[in-house]
Amino acid sequence: MEKDKIELLIDNLATRNIKGYYFNDFNEAKLKIKEIISIEDTIGIGNSITLKNMGISLELKNRGNIVYDKTLAKTKQESKVLKKKSLLVDWYITGTNAVSIGGHIVNMDHSGNRAAAMIYGPENVIIVIGVNKITDDLNEAIFRVRNIASPKNAKRAGLNPPCVDTNECIDCRSEDRVCNNLVIIEGQNDKDRMKVFIVNESDGF
Ligand code: SF4
Numbered sequence: 232m233e234k235d236k237i238e239l240l241i242d243n244l245a246t247r248n249i250k251g252y253y254f255n256d257f258n259e260a261k262l263k264i265k266e267i268i269s270i271e272d273t274i275g276i277g278n279s280i281t282l283k284n285m286g287i288s289l290e291l292k293n294r295g296n297i298v299y300d301k302t303l304a305k306t307k308q309e310s311k312v313l314k315k316k317s318l319l320v321d322w323y324i325t326g327t328n329a330v331s332i333g334g335h336i337v338n339m340d341h342s343g344n345r346a347a348a349m350i351y352g353p354e355n356v357i358i359v360i361g362v363n364k365i366t367d368d369l370n371e372a373i374f375r376v377r378n379i380a381s382p383k384n385a386k387r388a389g390l391n392p393p394c395v396d397t398n399e400c401i402d403c404r405s406e407d408r409v410c411n412n413l414v415i416i417e418g419q420n421d422k423d424r425m426k427v428f429i430v431n432e433s434d435g436f
Pocket residue numbers: 377378381382385392393394395399400401402403404405407408409410
């Protein structure tokens with residue numbers, strides 16, 4: 232993506248009290264995360280293909296941080312406990328489903344733990360996105376979330392709502408519906424609590 236578009240997004244995030252950062256690749260973003268988070272800090276991790284591929288959770292754990300990552304849970308009960316512990320950490324690291332150039336951060340959550348942690352609880356939040364998550368406006372961001380991210384996330388979770396076959400949202404009432412919380416973050420009260428790491432590569436959905 233052209234750098235001037237990313238710079239415009241960073242400017243727009245700043246008007247919303249959210250700090251944007253630019254990185255050439257995911258490794259650069261990972262180094263920055265390890266630099267700004269102290270080894271004494273507690274960390275929660277949101278379920279994200281991008282973060283999984285970065286391997287950030289295990290790297291932070293291995294260097295000594297306390298990390299609550301529900302994707303490492305062995306049971307449903309353990310996953311539930313980790314999700315709750317993630318609400319009171321020093322840092323919450325997550326992906327998101329779409330970010331408009333105007334700076335709307337758009338999430339579709341199944342149980343809502345990720346959106347909850349982004350909004351309130353953790354002292355700091357880092358959202359890592361590849362440029363494939365950036366959309367021209369809010370409508371396109373919501374379209375992306377419903378018709379691209381949600382069907383793929385449902386499939387990844389082993390669920391089978393109608394969109395898994397059609398790649399088109401029909402606002403289903405399936406038992407396997409993954410779209411229970413459409414959350415648009417428009418800004419922050421605490422300046423720079425939320426940071427968006429924009430990586431000029433593509434990953435995740
Ligand atoms: S509401 Fe249903 S059909 Fe639409 S994206 Fe969500 S799970 Fe798929």
